[in-house]
Amino acid sequence: MRTCPTILKTELLAESGYFQIEALHLQFSNGQQRVYERLRGTGYRSVMLVAMPDPEHVLLVREYAVGVEAKVLGLPKGGAEPDEDYLQAAQRELIEEVGLRAERLTELGELTLAPGHLCHRYSVVLAEDLSPCYLPGDEPEPLDLIRLPLAQIPDLVARGELHEARAIAALFMALGALARRG
Numbered sequence: 001m002r003t004c005p006t007i008l009k010t011e012l013l014a015e016s017g018y019f020q021i022e023a024l025h026l027q028f029s030n031g032q033q034r035v036y037e038r039l040r041g042t043g044y045r046s047v048m049l050v051a052m053p054d055p056e057h058v059l060l061v062r063e064y065a066v067g068v069e070a071k072v073l074g075l076p077k078g079g080a081e082p083d084e085d086y087l088q089a090a091q092r093e094l095i096e097e098v099g100l101r102a103e104r105l106t107e108l109g110e111l112t113l114a115p116g117h118l119c120h121r122y123s124v125v126l127a128e129d130l131s132p133c134y135l136p137g138d139e140p141e142p143l144d145l146i147r148l149p150l151a152q153i154p155d156l157v158a159r160g161e162l163h164e165a166r167a168i169a170a171l172f173m174a175l176g177a178l179a180r181r182g
Contacts (some may be wrong), residue, residue, distance in 0.1 A: 050174035062144035074167040090125035097135030103129035
């Protein structure tokens with residue numbers, strides 16, 4: 001197995017409240033040198049929830065996504081506050097975005113987004129045994145909540161109605177965890 005390249009120099013190209021754009025000057029094991037750019041977070045941690053009101057259904061949300069300038073179908077998600085662990089953040093986001101709280105939260109693992117260019121990771125959490133609970137959140141408008149049979153997920157993906165890769169990956173993780181339980 002080859003070793004990772006040596007970072008010769010890192011340059012900060014730009015910075016916002018959430019991101020830094022860096023240029024990394026790399027030298028690979030064969031002597032080749034390249035400059036790669038990456039988007040680095042500023043410590044932002046986030047969670048994505050697979051909220052299941054019962055064993056056959058999942059809750060999806062439709063919300064505006066500025067990156068694609070459209071309403072997108074996905075899973076409830078949000079950022080963890082500095083004093084929260086992932087499960088605490090998941091519970092708060094579920095209450096704020098969906099109006100439900102979970103008696104059972106299970107961390108399913110961590111995923112990356114475009115690791116060739118982004119440093120961001122997020123935790124996927126399965127939320128079960130849901131009951132009504134409400135706290136005002138930070139959403140600019142209410143999210144459309146959709147209760148959907150799990151069996152319909154493959155069709156939504158095939159039709160392009162559910163195309164957010166991280167939501168699809170999180171659902172895949174949840175289905176695997178549920179199958180292992182039996």
